[in-house]
Amino acid sequence: MSESLSKNKGLTAKGAAKKLFSDYSYLVSFILILVIAVSANSNFFSWRNISTLFRQSATTTGMIALGMTMVICAGLIDISVGAQVALLSGFGIQVLNATGNIWIMLLFCLAGGALIGLLNGTLVAYGRMPAMIATLAVQTSCRAIVNHFGQGGPFSVAGGMSAEPFYQKFRQVANGAFDVFGFRVPYPMVIFIIMGLLFGLIMQRTRLGKHIYAVGSNANSARLAGVNVNRIKVTVFTITGVLCGFTSWLYSSSLMAVAAASAGNLFEMDAIAAVAIGGTAMSGGRGKIIGSFLGVLMFKIISNTLVAAKAPTFLTGAISGAIIIIAVLLQNIQRKK
């Protein structure tokens, strides 16, 4: 007792630094990357650059990483998210072309994502399949189906130059913006920030959040405390599916035409990497939404900086990989202490 008390009193600069490293490692990485980015690009802090970062995050893996944080905190993994986006974007555009209503398309994407997530969750929870295998199977299936219906060509929003009135309207989803005191705030940026706050609240302040951590930390103990472990597993996959659906809507709006074979390619890896660099334990039980949120931004900053610095295009992946390794190694070293 006295020992631990004195530990608290002795929260000196050194202790604070150590705590910063172990509990807020994602902040340290974020600031480091920010410093590098600023030195490489003097225009980094321009509003245009910042808002683009957020918009690009939201239309790709931003929200998916939030769901992935839940999945990983529950001790699971979902590698079907990229294929889900491909499937839902492709079919979503078909729905849009057929109905001419962007909201019906959104509804279709959300419901479709929920269904795929529900399938993932059911296979894992009630089918007792390892999450990696179940979501791998769903991944290949989704990709195959969308490839089949795409027949190699892209799914394009009908209309092009002028004819269809919903064409411009749908374009605005990802490219439009609010005007706040003269600043152009892209819709996706607003959505991403609101979702970040919402998921942070869910994880920290609701029963669902606490149960997710509990299941990931020790499923046995959680069950004996009355937590319905299977339901939690299904829930996290379903939520991630819904986020994939939402992302598909924004993603297809930002591109206006998606290719079945390449849409959402490697989204799962980007999302998992963002979660990892954000300090979430891959073994489950520990992690923060804010870490993943910043993790997503970090990856966008890295790739943008590499482009700005004219790094060889095909090598950018290797550089991102090196950064993940360094960031996660740092976390592990701190955790051991």
Next chain:
Amino acid sequence: MLTRMEQIVVDFGPVRAVDHVDLTARSGEIVGLLGENGAGKSSLMNVLAGTFAPTEGRILLDEKPVHIGNALQAMHHGIRFIHQELNLCNDLRVFENMYLAQEILMPGGLLNKKEMAARTAEVFRRMHIDIDPWAVVGDLQIAEKQLVEIVRALLFKCDLIIMDEPTSALSTREVNNLFSIMRQLKNEGVGFIYISHKMPEIFEICDSYYVLRDGMLVGQGNIADTDEKAITEMMIGRSLANDDFKTKPSFTTQVVAMKAESVSGENFSDISFALHKGEILVFTGLQSSGRDQLADALFGVIAHTGKVEMSGKPLHGGIRSRMLKGLAMVPRNRKERGIHNDLSILDNTSMGFFNTRMKSLLISRKLEKKRYERQKTALAIKADNPKNLITSLSGGNQQKIILGRWLETGADVLIFDNPTQGIDVGTKFEIYHLLIRLAEQGKALLIFSSEFPEIIKVADRCIVMYKGRINTEILRADMTEEDLMYYSTGSNLEMEEAGETEETKKEGLKA
């Protein structure tokens, strides 16, 4: 080989598990190491086997100080530790387990399975054990697994074998077989350290003894110079704290809080009892008696047949629905089944509450803190910052957090499954007082325990299980540790089988 441990100290955080203990073991000698659960026996032996380093003290082999950093180094020094819990790989074959990490290879690096299986079979033959070396370990009975574990130690040349309660899952015949193997090895010059708290075994097989209590060495000598009573007194310690409980009043009322009628399930059958408000009813029995499964079944963790009622309303379904009816269970094995390593003290405390009593959408930090502070005061939990991880606490305080979790659900009937497992003696006594206080408040308590001294202290009534059935019921006034052991081991039934009827007359057995 002369093995000497000098002034060994083992600290686990703030808890001192072993306190300046000396121990000597010679070739051809069987040393009995005795003590209650948590007395420090296993910790001391883990030091010798290199599982963890002592905080202080040293180990000498043939008078030369040695450093034993891990299990492999211990084996090189000729020391083998047969653990109480089985350390076998269930998916591998028997001989593969035997030679794990010390495989016999053919030239070229491939495994020489035939040779390993043949040698395993040879040792089995010598020991009169009938197990197929090619069997998959997962398919074996518990007792067979235990034998595999033991024989694994005998496969390689060794000078000292440490056995941690090797007979807990063995039948009398298997125990006798084990003892004859031990005697044979003893004559070949192998030394043993034998951990057990089964007195008759100690007196049958051991040459000398060491008794530990609360981590300290409280007695040693030759078995020939002592008797069971003297050793029991050393183990239990006649302290004032024990006497506190002698005058424990009964708070039992006539109101039935929980009733079970012919409940059966995996490993237990036909269990009936009535638990009253204010009563402390203890279920005891050996590891294999079905005690664990009964506790789980009552709480809805595993399935059961038969009827369970609480205050006249039937209990069925899973855990949460039983919690909502006012049932709580503090589970056994805190590490695996109780705590969440990655969560804070606060979250660990609230886990049960979130599930059953939280009405609002968002968790109120203020109320959460208030609930925690209430339990902290009530249970005298020693913790400074509730946001710290629960693993920053000592075992006793972790257990108190788990108790607090369940008290906070406001349950009327509380199941405590091995509530004082792996915690220090001071906290144990605090928990005993807490249990009695809860009974006084009118709660109904159902305790599952294998620690006889604990049962004697708190129980109003004790039901002894044997092989999945109720063997007998003992009231507080008639309770002795000897009787509890006698009925737990089913000695009365074995006599009955042998034709003696005296015991059946005495107890009017239900089985």
